[in-house]
Amino acid sequence: MNPIRLALVLAPLASVAGLQTEAEEADLGFTTFRDNCMACHLSTGKGIREMNAPSIAGLPRWYVSSELRLFRQGYRGYHKEDASGNLMRVNTVNLDERTIAFLGRYIASLPVNQERATLDLDATADAPSLYALHCARCHGEAVEGDRVARAPPLTRQQDWYLLRQVENFKSGKRKHANDFTYPELSQKETDAIIAWLSRLPSE
Ligand code: HEC
Ligand code: HEC
The missing domain is CATH 1.10.760.10 (Cytochrome c-like domain)
Structure with missing residues (x-):
């Protein structure tokens, strides 16, 4: 079969199989x-x-x-x-x-x-207030992120990932905003913030 004919035969097959469009x-x-x-x-x-x-x-x-x-x-x-x-x-x-x-x-x-909450974290601390006090100035009032601060929205990633990044910031495995140290929060407070973030709707 010449290549053009072959392509004509294969193209509909590809779309049925959910393969890539042009x-x-x-x-x-x-x-x-x-x-x-x-x-x-x-x-x-x-x-x-x-x-x-x-x-x-x-x-x-x-x-x-x-x-x-x-x-x-x-x-x-x-x-x-x-x-x-x-x-x-x-x-x-x-x-x-x-x-x-x-x-x-x-x-x-x-x-x-939309299914970012996977862990059973202790969510009893007042997450919205803690967030407003410690995080909002960079990550945005509505957690939408801030391009100027280069801080991402925190409503796209799963809880287990966000938690691990906080651990990385604390242990020095990753830099948080040009050496900005992670705020002095208890584990309970951090857990509550992350539990809350992972349940926030995102568009
Ligand atoms: C001084 C600004 C600033 C503040 C305050 C701040 N962050 Fe960040 N944060 C950043 C920046 C900038 C990054 C991106 C770091 C990079 O470039 O890798 C970031 C990254 C993160 C990440 C990793 C996100 C990802 O997708 O990998 C988490 C989690 C995070 N911040 C949590 C918090 C929490 C929780 C607070 C409040 C307790 C907070 N941050 C306060 C600036 C800030
Ligand atoms: C072998 C597995 C693997 C492949 C392939 C891979 N990634 Fe990743 N990616 C990861 C892991 C693991 C992390 C988490 C890194 C961390 O914990 O800091 C990650 C993190 C990221 C992040 C950071 C997310 C955030 O919130 O900060 C971005 C963006 C990303 N990957 C994009 C890509 C792109 C684009 C490609 C292809 C060019 C790619 N990845 C290929 C494993 C992979």
Whole structure:
């Protein structure tokens, strides 16, 4: 069969099987995500807990590209005891600026994971007040993130991931906002904030 005829026969099959459309094929963000990211973050961008890979679907474009650059330059995922960060970092070393921009746009377009509360955390402390006092000035009054502070929304990622990042900030495995130390909160207070964040609706 000549290649054109073959393509005509295969194209409808591909759409029935849920394979890529032409528009998707043309999108560098989609193809790079499929080939380099989906194995850990899934096609939905909701991640695989067993891989420690978080939900990234719906994270803002500016944050995704900024984090990919931080991983690539070894500012994040550098610590020898940060196995998850290391795992992610090796996936960024070959990304060029153009691909990073397209990946950011593609990931931002994925619908946010609404099932982010997976742990049974103690939620008795007053999370909204603690958040307003300690976190809102950077992560936003409505937890929407702040591009100028480079602080992401905290309503896209699962509780287990957010909790681990806080541990990373405290142990020095990851830097929180240019050496801004994580506020002096008790574990109970942090748990309550994270339990609350993971149940906030996100658009
Ligand atoms: C081998 C598994 C794996 C692959 C492949 C992978 N990631 Fe990750 N990714 C992770 C893990 C694990 C983390 C969590 C890192 C941490 O704990 O600091 C992560 C974190 C991230 C984050 C940070 C999320 C946040 O909220 O800060 C982004 C963005 C991301 N990945 C995007 C990508 C993109 C884009 C690709 C493809 C180019 C990719 N990942 C490929 C495992 C992977
Ligand atoms: C001075 C500004 C600032 C304050 C205050 C602040 N953060 Fe952050 N936070 C940031 C920035 C900037 C990042 C992104 C770090 C990076 O670039 O990797 C971040 C990242 C995070 C992350 C990781 C998100 C992800 O997707 O990986 C968590 C979790 C977090 N902050 C929780 C908190 C909590 C909870 C509070 C309040 C108790 C708080 N932060 C207060 C600036 C701040």
